[in-house]
Amino acid sequence: MKEVTVGIDIGGTNTKFGIVDDAGTVLYQSKLPTQKHADFKDYIQELDSAIKHGLEQTSSDLQITGIGVGAPNANFYRGTIEHAPNLVWKGIIPIVDIMQKDFNVPVIITNDANAAAMGEMIYGNAKSMKDFIVITLGTGLGSGIVANGELIYGFDGFAAELGHVTVNPNGRNCGCGKVGCLETYVSATGIKRTVYKLLADHIEESELRGISFHDLSTKMITESAERGDSVAKAAFEYTGKILGSKLADSVAHTNPEAIFIFGGLSLAGDLIFAPTRKHLEANLMPIYKNKVKVLPSGLQNQSAPILGASSLVVDHLNKKSSVNI
Amino acid sequence: MKEVTVGIDIGGTNTKFGIVDDAGTVLYQSKLPTQKHADFKDYIQELDSAIKHGLEQTSSDLQITGIGVGAPNANFYRGTIEHAPNLVWKGIIPIVDIMQKDFNVPVIITNDANAAAMGEMIYGNAKSMKDFIVITLGTGLGSGIVANGELIYGFDGFAAELGHVTVNPNGRNCGCGKVGCLETYVSATGIKRTVYKLLADHIEESELRGISFHDLSTKMITESAERGDSVAKAAFEYTGKILGSKLADSVAHTNPEAIFIFGGLSLAGDLIFAPTRKHLEANLMPIYKNKVKVLPSGLQNQSAPILGASSLVVDHLNKKSSVNI
Missing domain, CATH: 3.30.420.40 (ATPase, nucleotide binding domain)
Incomplete structure (x- = not known):
């Protein structure tokens, strides 16, 4: 089994996601339009299916250790996207809860600039x-x-x-x-x-x-x-x-x-x-x-937002293992 | 044995120090003129003697767990006072090394405003x-x-x-x-x-x-x-x-x-x-x-700089114990 993380970058136009290995190599990436579904549940269903499809395409031997998400108006503490002016979904979206239930792994969210900083520390x-x-x-x-x-x-x-x-x-x-x-x-x-x-x-x-x-x-x-x-x-x-x-x-x-x-x-x-x-x-x-x-930045390429999001998981797991020693 | 910390505030005019218990009560405090000795070794000898005298005066049953120092131009990482314009000792003063040898306990130094922030968190x-x-x-x-x-x-x-x-x-x-x-x-x-x-x-x-x-x-x-x-x-x-x-x-x-x-x-x-x-x-x-x-601030009194300095030790020991678990 090869351990991988999933990095997701939710932008106003497109949602990009990728499957990333330990070395920071993006093994698979794809995208879907962010604003196609007015209902967040429809959007997340399509995204989750696309991720699962990506995993199957990449290898039959992958284990996801966690999912990182960079998104506008994201709140790290609450795991939510809150009142994002550039997204169609209004109010407070509990995205972390929803994805955790679907994948049963840690899901970490923050805004894209915080994700970029974490990406710089982990991969850049x-x-x-x-x-x-x-x-x-x-x-x-x-x-x-x-x-x-x-x-x-x-x-x-x-x-x-x-x-x-x-x-x-x-x-x-x-x-x-x-x-x-x-x-x-x-x-x-x-x-x-x-x-x-x-x-x-x-x-x-x-x-x-x-x-x-x-x-x-x-x-x-x-x-x-x-x-x-x-x-x-x-x-x-x-x-x-x-x-x-x-x-x-x-x-x-x-x-x-x-x-x-x-x-x-x-x-x-x-x-x-x-x-x-x-x-x-x-x-x-x-x-x-x-x-x-x-x-x-050391991440000046198309995959930077995916690496930033994926690095949130690496940091989360690093901290967890240091606490468990 | 009652565990206590020592807090030292080195100011341009006076050096104040105190012996502080777990609850943040200053059991003993005193001061000496900072600039009496042109040679730092003479100053630290007088300060160390005054601290030892204070410990004897307070109780025969005290154990120092550490010494915290607030000082101008203090460098936390290097344990030094560096080129302080308002002090007579020029150059780089390795105060932490010197005091650690004399008391054989952890000595932590930072500038007075950082010590005030730590004091606010520990006691304020x-x-x-x-x-x-x-x-x-x-x-x-x-x-x-x-x-x-x-x-x-x-x-x-x-x-x-x-x-x-x-x-x-x-x-x-x-x-x-x-x-x-x-x-x-x-x-x-x-x-x-x-x-x-x-x-x-x-x-x-x-x-x-x-x-x-x-x-x-x-x-x-x-x-x-x-x-x-x-x-x-x-x-x-x-x-x-x-x-x-x-x-x-x-x-x-x-x-x-x-x-x-x-x-x-x-x-x-x-x-x-x-x-x-x-x-x-x-x-x-x-x-x-x-x-x-x-x-x-919750530390608006004469002992605030002493409590700030002493809190550096409390924080240091808290971190050490959480790592050792």
């Missing part, structure tokens, strides 16, 4: 680290904080919402209802807003003047900057400046060994890493200077 | 909590962060320097070399600076116009505010506004159950707590609203 570039932060840059800015070798969930299960620290109390409106949150500046949407602000304030010609807000993408801004477009370059500089200076506050909280940056915007490489590092250093108090690494 | 108002933050308001602003029931030390032993998160990058000069740090606004010195700023900017009469910066104290500002002085009242309002709005960022990091405020400025009661709570709430994202308690 933070394998030897006990204190680090992962920043995920997608439509918004997510984060996971590890201290003393443990993911910080907080009292209520909502720790590490660094997308919503305040950059400027008189700044940009945020979807959360606040004003001036970090993710309104630093995210795929944030850098688009910055491009539009720069186009409004300045008179320089830019190849981005011909593109609508809806059509504009991180990839376009990156390619423009690489071709030397001054507005695109300034947008990256501004994004890195705000990210770096706010990360200095995060260092003063948990004194991490490294900060990993994951997701679309991080693929721009030095365009985003260079100003982030520069402005982080400029804002650190002396005891922290030249010590905190800002690194790309 | 955070006994049942696993996720909280302690803010100590003295000459500067210190802090200790507890998550998952553990004090966060960070990669390098310097976590929780919330006195040095940035309020305003174009703001007040800080002793750390940065500009606009939280402690330049929120601390005994910070509120004095705010009073002087208000006196400079406005023309209102104030009883504080007759007092020099050196003579001005938190107690005077508190008493003025209680008598209705508009400048003193505005200084508290401003201090609480800045503290509350920055604590909202801290909540987005570790999602604490409560934030405890300790030290001189906290004795002003609602003058500081009311604006802090109001501006914390105003800056929280919706998932955190009306959930985070802002409370006075």
Whole structure:
């Protein structure tokens, strides 16, 4: 019998899942549309069947040790998805209870950014680290904080919402209802807003003047900057400046060994890493200077969300075995 | 044999120490001047003798289980005091090694704000909590962060320097070399600076116009505010506004159950707590609203630093016994 974990990433559009072995190899993966079923029970029935089908396809000799789930508005303590604005199922969904009954193995859920941080520790570039932060840059800015070798969930299960620290109390409106949150500046949407602000304030010609807000993408801004477009370059500089200076506050909280940056915007490489590092250093108090690494994630591939989810199980089983010694 | 711990608080002026029983009762306490001996060995000899004398004075039937030390620039991992600007001993002082040889019990050191947080968890108002933050308001602003029931030390032993998160990058000069740090606004010195700023900017009469910066104290500002002085009242309002709005960022990091405020400025009661709570709430994202308690420390007395230091031993022994099961 070969022991495997199942990692599930529930996104607004697709649910991806995979079967992962001890070494972090994804043996099988597939996906299904998240929002096809208005009733959660129908959705979970299809998902469970698809997982069972995947197991049969992969080998007749597999034993699942647990299932990890990354999902929006997930609560680790309660095993629920709660009032997720981007999902069709309303209210509180007891997904862990339902899946545990169906598979009879431990099921662990958390949000996707926490799962990314755990994935970094179990399979990625933070394998030897006990204190680090992962920043995920997608439509918004997510984060996971590890201290003393443990993911910080907080009292209520909502720790590490660094997308919503305040950059400027008189700044940009945020979807959360606040004003001036970090993710309104630093995210795929944030850098688009910055491009539009720069186009409004300045008179320089830019190849981005011909593109609508809806059509504009991180990839376009990156390619423009690489071709030397001054507005695109300034947008990256501004994004890195705000990210770096706010990360200095995060260092003063948990004194991490490294900060990993994951997701679309991080693929721009030095365009985003260079100003982030520069402005982080400029804002650190002396005891922290030249010590905190800002690194790309070690899980920059299609399977990252599956590995993140699956790592929740590995961590859970590691802890259980250390308690039983 | 009655088991006791020894708690030592090394301050710039005095070193206070006490013998503490299981219930957190200080059975004996005394102090000696910290800076009398230019050579650290002479200092530690006097301190060790004074502790041994205290033990004899208290009972012939005591067994020390460990010694906890709160000290400036203390490093928990290395057991050292490193380059403390306010102490006469320069360089790196291996205090834990020295005391361990003399007493043959575990010796644990950390900075005073971390010790205060541990004291709050072992003896104070955070006994049942696993996720909280302690803010100590003295000459500067210190802090200790507890998550998952553990004090966060960070990669390098310097976590929780919330006195040095940035309020305003174009703001007040800080002793750390940065500009606009939280402690330049929120601390005994910070509120004095705010009073002087208000006196400079406005023309209102104030009883504080007759007092020099050196003579001005938190107690005077508190008493003025209680008598209705508009400048003193505005200084508290401003201090609480800045503290509350920055604590909202801290909540987005570790999602604490409560934030405890300790030290001189906290004795002003609602003058500081009311604006802090109001501006914390105003800056929280919706998932955190009306959930985070802002409370006075449960250790507001002369023995607090001794209890904080002693609690480091209790925590150390608790962890050791849980590993040995």
